[in-house]
Amino acid sequence: MHKICLFLAAASTASAPLSAQDHSQHGDHSAHQAEETKPAPPAIDHSVMDHSKMDHSQMDHSTLEHSAPKAAASPARPPNSTSGPARAADAIWGAEAMRPSRKALYEEHGDMQIFWFQGDRLEYRAREGGDGYLWDVQGYYGGDLDKFWFKSEGEGSFGESAEQAEIQALYSRAIAPFFDLQVGIRQDFTGPDRTYGVVGVQGLVPYMLEVDAAAFLSDKGDLTGRIEAEYDQRITDRLILQPRAEMNFSAQDIAELDIGSGIDSAELGLRLRYEIEREFAPYIGVEQEWKLGGSKDFARADGEDASVTNYVIGVRFWF
Template identity: 70%
Template sequence: MVKYLAASLAALTAATPVMAQDHSKHVGHGDHQMSATPEEAPVTDHSIMDHSKMDHGGNKTKPIDDAKVDGSMDHSDHQIGKSMSSTPHMETGRIKAADAIWGADAMRASREALYAEHGNMQIFWFQGDRAEYRAREGEDGYLWDVQGYYGGDIDKFWFKSEGEGSFGEPIEDAEIQALYSRAIAPFFDLQAGIRQDLTGPTRTHAVIGIQGLAPYMFEIDAAAFLSEKGDLTARIEAEYDQRLTQKLILQPRAEANFSAQNIPELGIGAGIDDLELGLRLRYEIVPEFAPYIGAEQEWKIGNSRDFAIASGEDASVTNYVIGIRFWF
């Protein structure tokens, strides 16, 4: 009986026609050759197969050329990619690249909404750059140097105030500035407004200057002042933050004041009025709050030195400082 069933099965197999296999959708035939052993390999009628696309050059395989792949493949994705890459906006990566796909009219409402929600936001910022106690020969003193602004990315109202004095005596110098600030470069603002002196023979000055971040990360604040008396003066400040660790920062700072003429009643001489060089080391407990220690040297120069000596003041002063830098 077993021999009869085996013979019948063999006869049936021989009578069944071999179906032609379609290899047009396979990238290569390596998988079939590896997975089929001689005993397991199906019997195939090679007279029906199309070997025109097969690589008979040995084990080396050639990359598929899309232009030579059977026409039954769907190249619509390739065509979309080519059409998008050939669009000028897509090639240059402009911010308005979406206009090339959906059109400027369709994108206008979205762009305006994005600008209203995320651009030109009105922000208030305030910083105490220096608020310090100054130990020096003679009377110890104090100093404040604060600034801030309210406005958007381009236009701001900027305010500044600084002053100093000795404990137990009237304030020596104090001023406040109110400025309109306009961004003229990615890291620089042009500022114009007024400055009011609050001590001594008071003066009101017209102000024009620039403030920003110079190459190599130097913070610059430079301004010229023209008083109602016709006195022309100028000031430039520069500082640099050198991060020693994640929280420890060393800050060199320099300030110079200039005058176009002698102003005896203010003790200011023509040329360089005074020069200050300081070094402060601060520790950022948090970025918004950082105590510091340091030292600063002040010199009166030229005619200003003569005015200081004549009035009984020191022409050179060394200050040892301890203070707080903060912002919010």
Template identity: 60%
Template sequence: MIRFAIASLAVLALTTPVCAQDHAAHTAEPDPHAGHVMPAAEAAPGDPASMDRGTVDHGAVDHGAMDHGTMDHSAMDHTSGGEAPPSPGPDMETPPPPQAASGPPRAADAIWGADAMRASRLDLQQTHGDYNLFWFQADRAEMQVRDGADGYLWDLQGFYGGTTHKFWFKSEGEGSFGEAIEDLEIQALYSLAVAPFFDLQAGVRQDLAGPDTTHAVVGIQGLVPYMFEVDAALFLSHRGDLTARLEAELDQRVTQSILIQPRAELNLSAQDVPQLGIGAGIDSFEVGVRLRYEIIREIAPYIGVEQTWRAGRSADFARARGEDPSVTNFVAGIRLWF
């Protein structure tokens, strides 16, 4: 037994240096973090620059001594780049100081001079829309097919001017093929913008077919809610006859190129005007619909149907002339503008 114990101690003594040498060989392997240690001369301990991921000495950090349970992770910046997380509240812009709008309206005149700034303001107005434009539209230029003699009709308008002041011109007329023109009028109007999408108009209207009649005109034209275009006007003739006209139409787009346009027109009179075939009250009422195809925005042929009624004394005047007070027209025409 004694011999066996002595032999075991001899074997243990022989193998112990080999294990120590092997452990030393493992500890002699290169430290993978050794290249990340910044010399003390370049970054002192505690310097914020030394906390960069590329300069942290991971070997010197004692993770076992760190108390992870007491760390406030909600206060840590988890965003990339070290930026603070966005505030959960709404953006709060710094309001302008109270004195920001207390200066004179044309303070630049004191620096650059009134003459220089006057030219600058004029250029600013012109480049932001205060310049004259010319616009022309043939809203309806059509042939009408009906019982009896087929006819034709035109409805033209346009303007020249700026954003608030314009000169408007309008012309309407109709007749039957092979006969004299039944109605022909021309209007020249001054237009003033009085509200967004609305112009107040005033001027003169001249009737060139039938009895020669001149009217003073006052009206309003614009775009009402739901995109209805309206044109309402009062006419006072040189004989003292007062009449009125109200037109409304709506362009309803079906596709990018196809539109449906419902349209209605109401004519009224304050008294009978026998020489014009107009009766007091409702003179006539028109309602129709047109289907339009835009070849390009500016050129669009159309087809449609329109019904016209004469009422009251106006119907009596129409019958006396041998005309039907109720007429259905199938129309085909073109709408264009430039």
């Protein structure tokens, strides 16, 4: 009986602090109870919604992320190759075994030797005091970088010996896209015998202007120069108008050749040609020639006109 009384006393002491706790600080538990008992909202079926009547203009799209998914990086491809690693055959056959094959490929497909020949001007010239003729041909044999280049030009009057005739043999080296440096020799076949060393450039400058410029040093020590320029203006696919200009210079008087110092002579012409084929085109035109400076005095002393107009008909071809 005594033990039962002690047990009841201990139980009442333990329960007293629990009943004395203030639950008012824990907030209103009725709200939590309401949420727990609130039923879940019904599922919305978007398939039956009419989105055409929704006003999207009031929505703030600035906070939405519309960035497209990043594309996967393309795999790196070796240079100068459409597939596979560069020089893959070396891994199988070895670099030494493949070297002769690569050399043969370059020689057969990348270093072909080409022969080209052009008759730039082959023409009959009608002029006061006696009709004449003119030829201007050139060509080369070689590859992309190195070529053997040859040129020949001359003119005269019918029934007389040629007034001027020359031939050039040149080594040509590409120094820029569409431009070559040329060195070699020139031999004249009229007048006093002269052999010249030649240094020049030839090529295509911007705006499709063809230029040929050279300096000549003779075995007599005479220094002369020449620059030619021409431009092909297409009127139709086959009809081409070609303006052409030429100037000759001399560093000194050369009495034997009737050449004065400074600007020796100038030519300005206009030719209209029709390409029957790309490789064959007849033309007509007009060209004016002038002797200038000391050369004009030499011409007058010889009873020649210092200014001549030529009406020309000729043909241009190449192969």
